[in-house]
Amino acid sequence: MNEVKDLTGDLRYVREVVQRSERRPAPRFIYILWALLCLVGFALIDLAPRQVGLFWTIAAPVGFVLSALFGWRHSVVTGAYSGSEGLQYMLHWLGTLVAVFLVWLLVASGDLSHPGLGRAILLVLALGYYLWGLHQVRAMVWVGILLALAYVALGFLGGPVWTITGVVVAVSLVAAAFMGGPGEQG
Amino acid sequence: MSRDEGEAGAGPLESLSGLDRLLEHRVRLAVCVLLSRSDQVSFSRLLVLTGETNGNLGANLRRLEEAGYIAVKKEFADRRPVSWYRLTRQGRSALKGHIAALDALLHPPAGDRAHSDGERAQG
Numbered sequence: 001m002n003e004v005k006d007l008t009g010d011l012r013y014v015r016e017v018v019q020r021s022e023r024r025p026a027p028r029f030i031y032i033l034w035a036l037l038c039l040v041g042f043a044l045i046d047l048a049p050r051q052v053g054l055f056w057t058i059a060a061p062v063g064f065v066l067s068a069l070f071g072w073r074h075s076v077v078t079g080a081y082s083g084s085e086g087l088q089y090m091l092h093w094l095g096t097l098v099a100v101f102l103v104w105l106l107v108a109s110g111d112l113s114h115p116g117l118g119r120a121i122l123l124v125l126a127l128g129y130y131l132w133g134l135h136q137v138r139a140m141v142w143v144g145i146l147l148a149l150a151y152v153a154l155g156f157l158g159g160p161v162w163t164i165t166g167v168v169v170a171v172s173l174v175a176a177a178f179m180g181g182p183g184e185q186g
Numbered sequence: 187m188s189r190d191e192g193e194a195g196a197g198p199l200e201s202l203s204g205l206d207r208l209l210e211h212r213v214r215l216a217v218c219v220l221l222s223r224s225d226q227v228s229f230s231r232l233l234v235l236t237g238e239t240n241g242n243l244g245a246n247l248r249r250l251e252e253a254g255y256i257a258v259k260k261e262f263a264d265r266r267p268v269s270w271y272r273l274t275r276q277g278r279s280a281l282k283g284h285i286a287a288l289d290a291l292l293h294p295p296a297g298d299r300a301h302s303d304g305e306r307a308q309g
Contacts, residue, residue, distance in 0.1 A: 008292070010210075017220065017235050021220055021235050080224045085224070
């Protein structure tokens with residue numbers, strides 16, 4: 001009976017250690033990088049629409065490579081490397097980006113108006129953040145809710161919708177970078 | 187630490203349930219569970235997570251390494267030596283067996299529970 005008690009105590013210790021391991025700092029650089037890219041990339045649609053294609057053709061692959069490098073660096077700094085976790089991270093956001101691209105196709109086929117596209121993308125991003133928050137980083141749930149609120153608010157606002165969308169996404173990403181934990185210092 | 191001494195001989199639990207004696211130690215079990223959730227974890231990260239002293243953690247890691255349950259790779263990051271630990275296939279298999287044994291011990295099937303309750307009542 002005592003041995004079973006010991007086992008229960010040991011398992012409690014193991015659970016505490018595992019819970020501690022789940023409180024990993026967020027890879028801040030990745031969030032801030034994408035905040036900057038989204039801010040510039042979205043605002044360009046209002047300010048210089050002709051440059052948007054060129055911008056994302058360069059920014060998307062560069063952002064992806066830099067994210068992988070920052071992710072690897074983050075693993076070294078925090079002392080835990082998980083390829084499967086990295087793959088899960090990548091597949092989630094790649095899937096979200098593909099969904100954004102597929103929404104774009106609705107405009108090309110004439111099923112969605114151009115002003116509506118910004119809101120539709122915001123909705124896809126809101127869902128992406130919300131699901132990431134549910135399954136991985138709890139702070140992201142709030143970012144998802146903030147984006148969904150912005151989606152509703154934009155329906156009643158006029159003006160530079162894409163710039164506002166870019167600002168909301170950037171602010172959400174920076175907030176997520178600092179909500180996820182102490183973050184990477186180096 | 188709590189049951190390290192028990193490794194000298196198999197106790198009643200080991201003989202009955204097939205628990206892995208090496209993994210009966212809570213720090214070693216925690217280390218293996220952590221390593222099963224990541225590809226590699228550094229010594230300093232394990233130190234923070236387990237809350238053990240440098241020497242105690244090092245000794246336990248050595249035991250696991252000697253048994254072939256974990257492997258270590260030493261390299262330099264920012265000119266500082268870093269030891270990365272990973273669970274070997276043997277360690278993963280041992281952990282799986284140990285967890286199954288623990289589960290069976292702590293959550294016995296209804297029939298077994300009734301049987302042991304009966305034995306206790308007779309004793």
